[in-house]
Amino acid sequence: MNTFRYALRVAASNVRARTAQSALTALIVGLAVALSVAIVVLADAAQRGIIRAADAFGVLVIGPKGSAQQLVLNTILLQDSPIGLLDSAVYDDLVARQPNLRIAPIAMGDNINGYPIIGTNHTFFELRRSINEPPAFQTAQGRLFEANFEAVLGAEAAQALGLQIGDQFLTSHGISSGLASDVHTDHPYTVVGILGRANAPHDRGVFVTLESVWEAHELGAQSAFVARPRADNQTAVRGRLTAALVLPFGVALNDVYRIAQQVNTSPEAQAAFPGAQLGALFSQLNQGQAILNVVAGLALIMASLTILLSLYSTTLARQQAIAIMRSLGARRTTVFTITLLEAFWLTALGVLIGFALGHGVAAAVSAALAAQSAIPLQTRIVWAQELPLLIIPLVLGIAAGILPSALAYRLNVVEKLYNT
Amino acid sequence: MSDIPCLRLSNLMHTYTANGLAPRTVLNVPTWQVAHGEHLLLRGISGSGKTTLLNLLSGLLTPTQGSVEVLGQALSKLTEADRDRFRAQHVGYVFQTHNLLPFSALENVAMPLAFLGVPPRHYRPRAAESLAQVGLAEWQHHKPHQLSAGQRLRVAVARALIAKPALLLADEPTAALDPETGAQVMDLIQRVCHAHKATLIVASHDPALSERFAQVAELRGGTLQMASAEKVGLL
Ligand SMILES: Nc1ncnc2c1ncn2[C@@H]1O[C@H](COP(=O)(O)OP(=O)(O)OP(=O)(O)O)[C@@H](O)[C@H]1O
Ligand SMILES: [Mg+2]
Numbered sequence: 001m002n003t004f005r006y007a008l009r010v011a012a013s014n015v016r017a018r019t020a021q022s023a024l025t026a027l028i029v030g031l032a033v034a035l036s037v038a039i040v041v042l043a044d045a046a047q048r049g050i051i052r053a054a055d056a057f058g059v060l061v062i063g064p065k066g067s068a069q070q071l072v073l074n075t076i077l078l079q080d081s082p083i084g085l086l087d088s089a090v091y092d093d094l095v096a097r098q099p100n101l102r103i104a105p106i107a108m109g110d111n112i113n114g115y116p117i118i119g120t121n122h123t124f125f126e127l128r129r130s131i132n133e134p135p136a137f138q139t140a141q142g143r144l145f146e147a148n149f150e151a152v153l154g155a156e157a158a159q160a161l162g163l164q165i166g167d168q169f170l171t172s173h174g175i176s177s178g179l180a181s182d183v184h185t186d187h188p189y190t191v192v193g194i195l196g197r198a199n200a201p202h203d204r205g206v207f208v209t210l211e212s213v214w215e216a217h218e219l220g221a222q223s224a225f226v227a228r229p230r231a232d233n234q235t236a237v238r239g240r241l242t243a244a245l246v247l248p249f250g251v252a253l254n255d256v257y258r259i260a261q262q263v264n265t266s267p268e269a270q271a272a273f274p275g276a277q278l279g280a281l282f283s284q285l286n287q288g289q290a291i292l293n294v295v296a297g298l299a300l301i302m303a304s305l306t307i308l309l310s311l312y313s314t315t316l317a318r319q320q321a322i323a324i325m326r327s328l329g330a331r332r333t334t335v336f337t338i339t340l341l342e343a344f345w346l347t348a349l350g351v352l353i354g355f356a357l358g359h360g361v362a363a364a365v366s367a368a369l370a371a372q373s374a375i376p377l378q379t380r381i382v383w384a385q386e387l388p389l390l391i392i393p394l395v396l397g398i399a400a401g402i403l404p405s406a407l408a409y410r411l412n413v414v415e416k417l418y419n420t
Numbered sequence: 421m422s423d424i425p426c427l428r429l430s431n432l433m434h435t436y437t438a439n440g441l442a443p444r445t446v447l448n449v450p451t452w453q454v455a456h457g458e459h460l461l462l463r464g465i466s467g468s469g470k471t472t473l474l475n476l477l478s479g480l481l482t483p484t485q486g487s488v489e490v491l492g493q494a495l496s497k498l499t500e501a502d503r504d505r506f507r508a509q510h511v512g513y514v515f516q517t518h519n520l521l522p523f524s525a526l527e528n529v530a531m532p533l534a535f536l537g538v539p540p541r542h543y544r545p546r547a548a549e550s551l552a553q554v555g556l557a558e559w560q561h562h563k564p565h566q567l568s569a570g571q572r573l574r575v576a577v578a579r580a581l582i583a584k585p586a587l588l589l590a591d592e593p594t595a596a597l598d599p600e601t602g603a604q605v606m607d608l609i610q611r612v613c614h615a616h617k618a619t620l621i622v623a624s625h626d627p628a629l630s631e632r633f634a635q636v637a638e639l640r641g642g643t644l645q646m647a648s649a650e651k652v653g654l655l
Binding site for chain 2: 002003006013017320321324325327329331332333418
């Protein structure tokens with residue numbers, strides 16, 4: 001046991017003695033580990049972020065026929081663009097037939113400096129993550145809109161736009177900030193309320209009545225600026241919605257399925273389950289991750305070969321030192337262990353570097369992604385997935401140490417002792 | 421114990437068979453003994469086989485024929501691991517090339533104990549003591565390249581002596597030193613061996629050493645001839 005501890009120390013000082021070479025080898029291992037750690041941590045952060053962001057948005061998204069995934073991404077994560085328009089008759093019909101169904105209409109299509117204008121009604125502000133929690137979007141200042149061209153700002157939108165209660169602003173057409181000529185010049189909105197932070201993409205939203213969205217468009221269409229034809233037909237039109245959200249309160253799950261079925265059989269609308277769509281999105285993400293994992297695995301193997309090469313050359317260069325230790329009473333097994341432990345130290349160092357670097361990179365990337373997508377991403381240590389990423393390189397690194405260690409083991413002492 | 425010699429060689433023969441070279445028998449010693457506590461000088465011209473003999477005595481080299489017994493133990497009967505342990509415990513070896521490792525003087529000196537499994541809290545004070553014994557108390561933390569040749573030799577001596585070996589082998593200890601320093605180091609080695617009652621074998625072709633040893637063995641043509649100091653002086 002003492003001899004092992006001593007071997008551990010000798011191995012450590014051998015590693016230290018070759019500062020530059022050891023640092024480089026450990027760095028290569030570190031980069032490979034960082035790559036795989038970052039992939040795992042980012043995927044975890046993305047999944048949790050998306051689940052958290054989508055949490056409050058009810059059980060069912062109703063929208064025009066088309067890609068269900070795009071409908072969910074657009075309505076809930078504010079990604080991508082609306083897939084089209086839905087006649088509000090579909091919505092009115094549902095409300096009429098299911099009087100106790102809570103359902104929030106959504107009409108999007110305009111923005112202010114890239115912050116989406118979301119036409120809806122007060123039902124939207126009943127959305128909650130679970131039945132026991134308070135509503136996800138609540139006013140922190142002011143009140144909800146009561147009249148057309150009154151606006152309630154999401155926390156982030158208010159902060160970024162620098163708007164306060166009583167301020168007025170103009171919007172432009174489109175989902176993202178557009179050309180100056182697209183500005184709807186005639187209709188300023190007045191800020192009446194600002195929401196508290198909900199850690200969801202809708203923190204970027206600017207909430208107004210459906211009527212104001214429709215009216216702004218009709219007026220815009222009359223103005224000379226918007227007279228030219230558009231490639232997209234995704235503008236809000238009177239009586240048209242981009243989606244409707246069904247809240248999971250006041251209905252039995254069976255009813256929800258029945259409603260979904262009814263909607264899906266209609267010629268113009270579809271009903272999508274956010275959970276299922278996000279699940280499909282995750283499995284796509286996972287496929288991407290699997291490919292990245294192969295890349296990371298190859299990087300790890302290359303890093304192990306670097307350890308092999310580095311240790312092989314140093315063991316060759318250190319044959320005399322090994323012979324000296326043998327002549328002082330070190331056994332073959334001891335010098336074997338010392339060389340193997342050098343591989344261990346090098347990889348352990350690399351794994352530590354990789355762990356820190358991987359988390360650093362993941363945190364930086366997720367901060368950038370979060371700023372871009374408004375989906376709050378928070379990285380954390382995912383032991384279940386990361387532990388193998390730390391142990392496998394250690395095993396590979398030690399395995400890479402076996403060949404040089406065997407060289408040390410088989411060394412002819414007398415021959416190398418005088419080999420100056 | 422008293423009737424067992426420290427060293428006994430019988431029918432010892434060593435032949436080098438290097439690749440591509442004709443086999444060369446370097447040593448042929450029918451029988452030879454060295455009693456406990458003796459100080460012996462091993463003389464012989466360069467290439468006569470002095471280092472080879474010391475390597476055989478330390479068990480680093482296995483003879484092609486015959487046996488080497490140290491403290492009554494036939495080295496060839498031990499497994500290699502036991503031989504390594506035996507060497508660490510009973511044989512100190514000051515190499516012709518000193519063979520220090522790029523660690524501190526203290527770490528170098530402690531190594532034989534460390535390989536025996538002695539924990540740091542025990543080997544550190546003993547290494548410090550051993551260094552103090554050779555007058556290097558202040559140089560514990562110096563690395564070999566920060567020491568003079570004479571100091572390096574003394575570190576090698578301290579290392580060879582740390583396990584209080586019964587047998588100390590020294591190969592050309594004074595070769596790289598000026599006569600005065602050489603004499604100092606030899607005084608030191610002999611004094612410490614005397615104090616430990618260790619058997620000392622010094623291989624050298626330095627004529628200045630002859631007068632220090634009552635026992636002189638001459639290696640010539642692969643055979644060992646005992647000679648008294650006076651006789652050697654006449655040669
Ligand atoms: N590993 C080896 N393979 C082949 N021949 C060797 C080997 N080691 C030593 N010899 C030969 O054995 C002979 C004795 O060598 P050795 O080193 O024992 O001499 P030495 O008396 O110590 O010489 P010196 O005084 O120069 O140190 C030399 O002729 C040398 O060439
Ligand atoms: Mg020699």
